[in-house]
Amino acid sequence: MADSTQVFFLLGATLAAFVWGRFRYDLVALAALLASVLLGLVPAEEAFLGFGHPAVITVAAVLVLSRGFERSGLVDLIAEQALRVGDRLILQTLVLSGTVLVLSGVMNNVGALALMLPVALRLAREHDSPPSLLLMPLAFGSLLGGLTTLIGTPPNIIISAYRQSLGGEGFGMFAFFPVGASVALAGLAVIVLAGRFLVPQRAGKASLDAMFDTAHYLVELRVPEESKAVGWSLRDLLEAVEEPIPVLAVVRDEARYPGHAFLGTLRADDILLVEAGPDEMTLLEDKAGLTVGPEPTEEDEGTDAEPAAEEDKDKRSGVDTEGLQLVEAVVRNDSMxxxxxxGQLRLLNQFGLHLVAVARDGGRLNQRLRDISFRAGDVLLLQGGEGDIGESLATLGCLPLASRNLALGQPRRLLVSVAIFAAAILAMVLDWLPAAVALSAAALVSLLAGVLTLREAYQAIDGPVIVLLGAMIPVGQALETSGGADQIAEGLLALGSDWPVVMTLLALFAIGMLLSNVVNNAAAALLMAPIAASLARGFDASPDPFLMAVAISASCAFLTPIGHQSNTLVMGPGGYRFGDYWKLGLPLSLAVMAVAIPMILLVWPP
Known part of the structure; x- marks a missing residue:
């Protein structure tokens, strides 16, 4: 079997695994790399050279610098201004989407979204409007902003490095700006003007306050003197009921102790604040002897206690939730x-977190917490210690959305962070240093200057993306060296032998855009770059317009929630369904294509 045929089979299986989603994309990419080595498509001694590729180093450095922006207090400044726009939806959409668009041009797309997502949710809550009207435009804005600079999105970095591998120079820091900015502005106009008509309005149930109205799910349970729970620890209690029921607080003698930090044993007349439904309350009563409500008073004696208990079950909204250290977070695509x-994660023992509730597709899940298998986009209500909950969320791969009585992160040296980044950009623009070196140096100086800690820097590096890039770069090269890319290009040229270059660019752009909606955008760029170069050779034209078409199209995943992490992250908080994205995404994709192709031909003629 010819090498090119083996490459096609391997890439077909890899793409199928990406779309299936059963295994994380970094594992699929690593499996594809090892398979290509075993098939002889990639020499064994070159198998892991991709991990030292400049594109991989550049992406890692950008992720570190992005985390520095997040920790520098930038979000506080942005939020302060964004929250002043008033209650007009069109202005809210313009300010939020426009801001995230600018931010994602100089930092990681997901990082920019992470900064603005809590701001959008707070704005929706303050004006009592559905967050669904703001979150999808926000996610799409983060994708559009990445088109404007070299470091805005991994496909740009990959295409620049590939251009350099062809014997030329890589694209500069702002080489993408004329085309990217035109496309971004056109896309922003579509989002602002048409978004309110095309984005589904998930009123009520998509609101985080509605999903997690904690007071309506909390109940006070008393430990009577004759209770079996007297002398038990909270761990003993949960083992007895065989259910991870969150005990959010223990009240004793007017003092309140957070449940995740309570290490003592229960005493008679302790009050437990428990997140429990009727089934869980029955378990606690039967297996631990807990009773609903405070200790009966003398006035209550001689009355029928059963109806009173039932009445208390229906009046749980009066429970005081002040100071419970609750935080809402969404599960990322690369979350562990x-x-x-x-139970498998051992959330309480390993991370000090109580899981209070889970919401999916805009509604709270009513199944038992221990039976829930987490998915990307799930919204979690968690309780944990104020000092380390941010670190625990980062380790787990969760993005904090909004908090109650909890501050995640503190402002740090904004001016220092901006100055370091500006120096790196200047070194790149003046051609003093390659992008990988300049940005790595900036990341190192940020660490030395205390903009962020070493642990935060390592946590900022998106391991799955790094593995994906390092593994797929040799596989993409195998597509080229085996002749597979030339065969695909020849097929496209044969189909459109009488077409002008613009029609071939349109076809290439459409294929890249469709591919990016089902696989990671970096993988789409890695696979499409060799095909674009082969097409350019077939036309005896400059590869620049073809490579630029791949760079733009690979970053325009507007049709599905799985094409990009930004889309997935807003799915839960916005209450969206899979089929909601194309309603705004399709007009946006067509507008992007209509603007991108003429601009590419104008700025990068064949």
Whole structure:
């Protein structure tokens, strides 16, 4: 079997695994790399050279610098201004989407979205409007902003490095700006003007306050003197009921102790604040002897206690939730929580977190917490210690959305962070240093200057993306060296032998855009770049317009929630369904294509 045929089979299986989504994309990419080595498509001694590729180093450095922006207090400044726009939806959409568009041009797309997502949710809450009207435009804005600079999105970095591998120079820092900015502005106009008509309005149930109206799910349970729970620790209690029921607080002698930090044993007349439904309350009563409500008074004696208990079950909204240290977070695509349960993760023991509730598709899940297998986009209500909950969320791969009585991160040296980044950009623009070197140096100086800690820097580096890039770069090269890319290009040229270059660019752009909606955008760029170069050779034209078409199209995943992390992250908080994205995404994709192709031909003629 010819090498090119083997490459096609391997890439077909890899793409199928990406779309299936059962295994995380970094594992699929690593499996594809090892398979290509075993098939002889990639020499064994070159198998891991991709991990030292300049594109991989550049992406890692950008991720570190992005985290520095997040920790520098930038979000506070942005939020202060964004929250002043008033209650007009069109202005809210313009300010939020425009801001995230600018931010994602100089930092990681997901990082920019992470900064603005809590702001959008707070704005929706303050004006009592559905967050669904703001979150999808926000996610799409983060994708559009990445088109404007070299470091805005991994496909741009990959295409620049590939251009350099062809014997030329890589694209400069602002080489993408004329085309990218035109496309971004056109896309922003579509989002602002048409978004309110095309984005589904998930009123009520998509609101985080509605999903997690904690007071309506909390109940006070008393430990009577004759209760079996007297002398038990909270761990003993949960083992007895065989259910991870969150005990959010223990009240004793007018003092309140957070449940995740309570290490003592229960005493008679302790009050437990428990997140429990009727089934869980029955378990606690039968297996631990807990009773609903405070200790009966003398006035209550001689009355029928059963109806009173039932009445208390229906009046749980009066429970005081002040100071419970609750935080809402969404599960990322690369989270270690995916396809695992609370018990498998050992959330309380390993991370000091109580899982209080889970919402999916805009509504709270009513099944038992221990049975829930987490998915990307799930919204979690968690309780944990104020000092380390941010670190725990970062380790788990969760993005904090909004908090109650909890500050995640503190402002740090904004001016220092901006100055370091500006110096790196200047070195790149003046051609003093390659992008990988300049940005790595900036990341190192940020660490030395205390903009962020070493632990935060390592946590900022998106391991799955780094593995994906390092593994797929040799596989993409195998597509070229085996002749597979030339065969695909020849097929396209044969189909459109009488077409002008613009029609071929349109076809290439459409294929890249469709591919990016089902696989990671970096993988789409890595696979499409050799085909674009082969097409350019077939036309005996400059590769620049073809490579630029791949760069733009690979970053325009507007049709599905799985094409980009930004889309997935807003799915839960916005209450969106899979089929909601194309309603705004299709007009946006057509507008992007209509603007991108003429601008590419104008700025980068064949």
């Amino acid at each position: 929580m995916l396809h695992r349960t609370v």
